[in-house]
Amino acid sequence: MASWDDVREHMRRSYKLHHDEPEVLSMVWSYEDGRHQKIVLRTYEAFGRRMVEFKSAFARAEGVDPIELLRKNAELPLATIALHGDVYVAVYNAVLDHLDMDDFELYLSRVAGLADTLEAELAQGDEF
Numbered sequence: 001m002a003s004w005d006d007v008r009e010h011m012r013r014s015y016k017l018h019h020d021e022p023e024v025l026s027m028v029w030s031y032e033d034g035r036h037q038k039i040v041l042r043t044y045e046a047f048g049r050r051m052v053e054f055k056s057a058f059a060r061a062e063g064v065d066p067i068e069l070l071r072k073n074a075e076l077p078l079a080t081i082a083l084h085g086d087v088y089v090a091v092y093n094a095v096l097d098h099l100d101m102d103d104f105e106l107y108l109s110r111v112a113g114l115a116d117t118l119e120a121e122l123a124q125g126d127e128f
Helices: 004-014 066-073 101-123
Strands: 017-020 024-030 036-046 049-060 080-084 087-095
Touching (some): 004 024, 004 036, 004 101, 024 101, 036 101, 049 101, 066 080, 066 101
Antiparallel strands (some): 017 024, 049 087, 080 087
């Protein structure tokens, strides 16, 4: 079981953070092929439970066919695609008090990895 304080401490200890605010953290993954992917973590409350959101942008809205994204969304093993402002994001939400750090690491790396794969495939760049 994890608390937001546990998550923050783990992130501070394990990664170089891009943002470190009371309810929002972010970092940038660097991949061996030179690509980079920013992932944002946010805590919030829903249904009387503390939650954590993993979110990573991958394309601008005007550059991608939304029907294609809906089809891809049905194939994703983890996370979903959403429109946040004018950018598409890969997003996954988890109940924080049921989260262990192994699962946390899986969600963190997979959401960023999925967004990077979608960005390379659909946006054909490395903006995010």
